[in-house]
Amino acid sequence: MRQNKPIWAVGLMSGTSLDGVDAASLLTNGIDIMEFGASCYQAYSDQDREILRSGLGKWPGDLGLEAVAALVGDVHLKAAQQLPAADLVGFHGQTLAHDPENGRTHQLGDGAYLARLSGMPVVWDFRSEDVARGGQGAPLAPIYHWAMARYAKLSAPLAIVNLGGVGNLTWVDPQQPPETGVLAFDTGPANAPLNDYMSLTFGLAYDEHGALAASGRADSPIVARVLQDDYFLRAAPKSLDRDDFSYILALVADLNQADAAATLTAIIVACLAAALEHMPARPAQMWITGGGRKNRELMRLLQEALPMQVCDVDDMGFDGDMVEAQAFAYLAVRRARGLPTSFPSTTGVGLPLSGGRLSPA
Known part of the structure; x- marks a missing residue:
């Protein structure tokens, strides 16, 4: 594979919000974005989400993962098959558990199986080697955020925040190489507690447009209590498991429904405000x-x-x-060409690392 020749890659991403699989095509040489291609979304059904939730917190070898693995493989394959064939696929898998402090992370999904059935080579298991080498294994999108800032021809520092199940932030100085111009970390809980509350209370996947939260009043002492968590005192880079803040649901249990949603939403905002303290310089813009x-x-x-x-x-x-799906297409090309996918300032790994396994078609 010529190092400087752009190729088409497909990225597949299923996040901790458990809503579905995003799939996106990207033309890239692993450094710059050349063109955005087709994309699609394969939604999980309510039954699918229940199956996925049954696997949360489980590790390889634990009982009860067979149905989860079959579902993850099936839905990702369907998503990949909706897009034009590509030179390479980046397959994130489904995160079930993440414990980098003890050297463990678990993204369920068999890239070799996906490669055989899709007929395309697949890069997968992006996080394990980073964790094995002392990194957090997350977040991995920051190097793609750096490429986005270059694509937009920005010169000033920028913050890009992904609000999925967990919030993660990348501070980018596009004038610098990624080794010195990128800092990343998880900001705290984002959609996961709010989505879980809506599911448990109303059987809904999320608070549509924030309508319920807008009708309530946030409980400031509860928000302050969450910000006392030791996580917010730790220096960046740092990362979270989806359920590290699962205790939040108990904190809002005695509130009325509107106030509970408002409080869970206010916590997301407070976590991002607290994240400002970790940025090397205040950016003029924050892209969500x-x-x-x-x-x-x-x-x-x-x-x-x-x-x-x-x-x-x-x-x-x-x-x-599609930003995260595009990110894993980009990461796949970087891995195939031996370029770093994570850095000391993004995951805490000791040296820049090109992570992931490559399975041929």
Whole structure:
């Protein structure tokens, strides 16, 4: 594979919000973005989400993973088959458990199986080697965020925040190489507690447009209690498991439904405000990606609370639904060409690392 020749890659991403699989095509040489291609979304059904939830917190070899593995393989294959054939596939898998402090992470999914059935080579298991070498294994999108800032021809520092199940932030100085111009970390809980609350209380996947939260009042002492968690005192880079803040649901259990949703939404905002302390310099803009950007109340509160322009990444010329899928297409090309996918300033790994396994078709 010629190092400088752009190739088409497909990225497949299923996040901790458990809503579905994003699939996106990207033309890249592993450094710069040349062109965005087709994309699609393969939604999980309510039954699928229950199967996925049954696997959360489980590790390889634990009982009860067969149905989860079959579902993950089937839905990702369907998503990949909806797009034109590519030179390479980046397959994230489904994160079930993440415990980097003890050298463990678990993204369920068999890339070799996907390669055989799709007829395309697959890069997968992106996080394990990073964790084995002392890194957090997350977040991995920061190097793609750096490429986005270059594609947008920016010169000033920028923050890109993905609001999925967990919030993660990348601070980018596009004038610098990634080794010195990127800092990344998980900001704290994002959609996961709110989505779980909506599912348990109403049988709904999420608070649509933040309507329920907008009708309630946040409980400030509960928000303050969450920010006392030791996680917020730790220096970046740092990362979280989806359920590290699962105790939040118990904190809002005695609130009325609107106030509970408002409090869970306010926690997301407070976590991002706290993240400002870890940035090397305050950016003029913060681009929001992921499902959280569609929550109008959340976006309103972010703009109100943060001392910079808060933008939906769609308004900046990108597809906010597909940024993470595109990121894994980009990471796959970098891995295939031996370029680093994680750095000391993004995951805490000791040296820049090109992570992931490559399975031929």
